[in-house]
Amino acid sequence: MSSLPPALAAHPDLDTWVRVDVERTITVFTGKVELGQGIVSALARVAAEELDVAFERVRVETADTDHGLDERMTAGSRSMADSGTALRQAAAEVRARLLELASAALEVPLERLQILDGTISDPSGGGRVTYWQLAGGQPLRRTATGLVAPKPAGAHRLVGRSEANRSDLRELVTGATRFVQDLRHELMVHARVVRPPSRAARLESLDDAPVRGMAGVIGVVRNGSFVGVLAEREEQAVRAAEVLHSRARWAEEATLPPRGALGSWLREQPGEAFLVTDGSPAGPAPEPDGAVQWTHRASYTRPYLMHGSIGPSAAMALWQDGRLSVWTHSQGVYPLREALGDALELPTDAIRVLHVVGAGCYGHNAADDAAFDAALLAIAAPGRAVMLKWSRTDEHQWEPYGAPALVECSAVLDERGRIVDWSHDVWGTTHISRPMTGGSPNLLAGPHLDPPLSYRGPAPFLVKEAGIHRNATPIYELPRQRIVKHFVAAMPLRTSSLRSLGAYANVFAIESFMDELAALRGVSPLQFRLMHLGDTRAREVLQAAADAAGWSGAASADFGRGSGVALARYKGSAAYAAVVVRLHVDDETAVIVLDEIFIAADCGEVVDPSGAVNQLEGGALQSASWTLKEQVVFDSTTVNSVDWDTYPILRFSEVPRIESVLLDRPGQPFLGIGEATQGPTGAAISNAVFDAIGVRLRDTPFTPARVREAALVA
């Protein structure tokens, strides 16, 4: 083997990845970051395995632009495939180098040496030496060669095993974890930004005189329609921001789409259409063949959704001696540094961006925007570490939302009940408006400044399995397929990457539609899927979920109670997941009550079984929340989802029992798991509702009003 994993080929210096510390620990580095997905522990497990040291000895340092390990974004369920694979190889090579050093030091041939928890010895009595004696605090100065093979799967004692809990849990349960919101700095001041009341609002006037006399207030920063305030104490900053809010006059405009008709709004927008072939948009879309007599057609929608992290975004920034330091929970410290450099007209080497954990991150949330806010305010207050926090309403109103979608499916079944013709049209706004360079940093405060730094007009991403068309290509073997991506250029509400991007809507539609076709032919939804499914791993996952649920696919005999299944392979290339949902529909309230969720998944080689299940189950519950409860509400001007009452999410009283099965594939590549259950869960709920009460729900969220409405039509 001599080809290096791409991240290691890009950063082949082994010292960039692994450091033998002075004390009896090993520090490993990654350009990825902890988002709550447990990546730090999974990487520690991989490193401890390859290095033959105890799991507890491994420390993980995540992305910091001062370290130099640039792995771009922590996104797309790529961290194990990218950083995990690279770190595994780097650690294997470091271990080999340490063995060489030991062999020389002990004057014992390599093949006689063995390693136990970082101590290398010759069992026949030729002495012993530790990693730390050999290389503690010393760089190895070796470049990765790809010539060392990592351990075979059969030799693993940590990877894929349940022993050893996530290493950060003790700190989390004792309150010792320092989230970005918890940072302290001797030069710290507190800051708040006063956001405009609506998307196109411009600040006409601001009377800041009453604030300037308030206790603790250090200064008010105004630049165009961007307003911030700095104070010695947090409550002083909060109060000052409230007063500023009441003293600001804004010119507003009605720019938001009609509420409640998002599907037709999306369809009517100007945009571009692309034929999707093998997962990639390639060329203009043909009109549907008017001669085809479709057996069945249906359309599905999802509204704007929120990330809705429990902790609103925050950042700390310090501008001192011509250098800017930013502490952030961003998914990409390097891209953010570049965008900040562009926006602030600073060279990137004058900026350091360090990742600090934040509350759960499910995609491109407001972390980068908060970092820019903090940087703007820090530059106005040189020498002070500006701790900027968003309020709950800031976060609800201004985070980048998950994009709305409309999906229209059509199929022709032959006389044997097989699909012979398939058509899938998906409309949506962009899923990618991350921070960028080139004059449009795509940071929230940009357009509010004078002169404005406008957002880049969204452009269609045409790479394989990008946003809108992610998972638009079905997992099934269908002889004739027409898949069309309709890119809607308008962006009245900013949208960007929310966990699984377009996959949720596409899988929701495909897997609901498969269920409809099965019902049309009177075939069990399990059997109908298996009839069209060639991928062995997908078949096994589907069967494993049904087996876990003890479900044959037979229709419910108990009105009001039902089961449903759905399946997908995320992005067509990451983990497989099948979900079976058992639920009942309350006769009086029309509330959908989830009773049980069964998940089966194949993510290739499992590194951390408990962590993987945590991701699958968490994704399923979040998806259930989207499906049953969530939509951003707005009028023609203003977003009215401003808190948890106006944007409710799933609560404990609504959470089902969950059971998960992992189909481990030792020795196979890591397949990212963090977004695998988003799509299948939504469709499985819809299908289970049909099984329970014979009603098809095709527009999320499935509120009681929607259930009643659909029941009346049916």
Add this chain to the structure above:
Amino acid sequence: MPDKIELDINGRRELVAVEPDTPFLQVLRNDLGLTAAKYGCGLEQCFACAVLVDGEATTTCASGVDAFVGRRVVTLEGLSSAGRLHPVQQAFIDEEAAQCGYCIPGMIVGAVALLERTPNPTDAEIREALDPHLCRCGSHWRIIKAVRRVARERS
């Protein structure tokens, strides 16, 4: 300089010189360095800021510090002592009942309060007690299992 306010936090007498309407959460976090309790909404809607007040899980984000004078306050930091974890903390580790962990301080406080008054709760009682606590990562089911584990291991 405002008058000093006397508080009973984690079994210690604390004096803070803040305005009496300063949100208690900010006093805990900024003046006492007890950052386990988190700001989530400022509206008493998510319980990320919950601490034990006379044994009850209570929000701290929207009430002034003066409302807590004379009350016995225990924060997450006060549950473990000398490196010994509270059984609820240990159960959260054993079940790996966390993802990002931001809501977990409030969850643990809520679970401790529940188990004090109902040592062997049913699933329905666990759900009801934790219903005001929001979690966005979807760790709910593991949190329920963690609370069950404490009850099971005690009995």
